[in-house]
């Protein structure tokens with residue numbers, strides 16, 4: 001798994017009794033780099049866990065080639081990429097989050113496991129409700145399970161909002177395309193690097209890299225002089241957290257690309273309700289600060 005994800009990704013591995021092994025990323029997509037993956041695999045590897053960070057699919061064909069070679073299943077952290085084409089094509093399952101700020105959000109805590117494997121689906125449904133056998137009242141089939149169904153109220157909200165997912169993803173795409181078109185000349189001048197417009201992206205976040213100039217200074221100045229807030233997802237890499245586990249096992253790990261990209265990247269505002277006038281204000285602020 002990559003080390004630049006939300007903590008939920010590594011926490012899921014730890015909760016299952018596993019040990020996260022961090023794989024370096026591609027500097028352009030911010031996602032797992034298949035050419036770094038093989039070196040991470042050991043006899044104990046149980047699954048490959050790519051994260052479709054910011055809404056972009058990693059090189060799933062490249063990852064699947066290695067997964068097939070070693071017979072290891074792929075579990076996709078698709079919490080930021082609902083709506084992207086080919087989700088689940090190469091994996092045992094895709095994990096979705098319906099947190100309010102995701103591309104499809106409820107008003108509370110919710111998520112889903114998506115799979116086309118019927119026996120895996122049954123096992124998930126047993127774990128989801130106390131390990132009970134499906135359609136049998138209080139009769140356990142699994143040793144243990146959770147009480148992890150989506151709350152009915154959140155499910156109702158999610159079903160209603162699902163109708164708007166495609167349009168909202170289209171609005172995100174429109175805004176991303178607009179950023180890329182309008183900021184292209186600043187990339188050409190070597191000031192910033194823009195994300196690539198590809199057809200495997202649902203633009204959960206819009207991430208640029210500062211090529212010249214200090215990222216933290218740019219962030220501060222955009223706020224101070226233009227009242228435009230930007231952000232960093234995520235501010236602390238998994239192997240740099242200040243926890244007993246990291247201190248014991250991870251603090252000397254080196255992930256050169258993950259670490260260098262982490263110092264450069266900045267997320268600009270992007271969400272379906274952002275108006276083009278507001279987006280223009282963001283771009284004016286960025287352009288003023290970087291030039």
Ligand SMILES: *Cc1c(COP(=O)(O)O)cnc(C)c1O
Pocket residue numbers: 005006008009051053077079080097098099110111
């Ligand atoms: C949001 C998110 C999660 C976790 O989602 P929750 O619903 O908050 O548990 C996991 N991975 C990634 C990449 C996310 O963005």
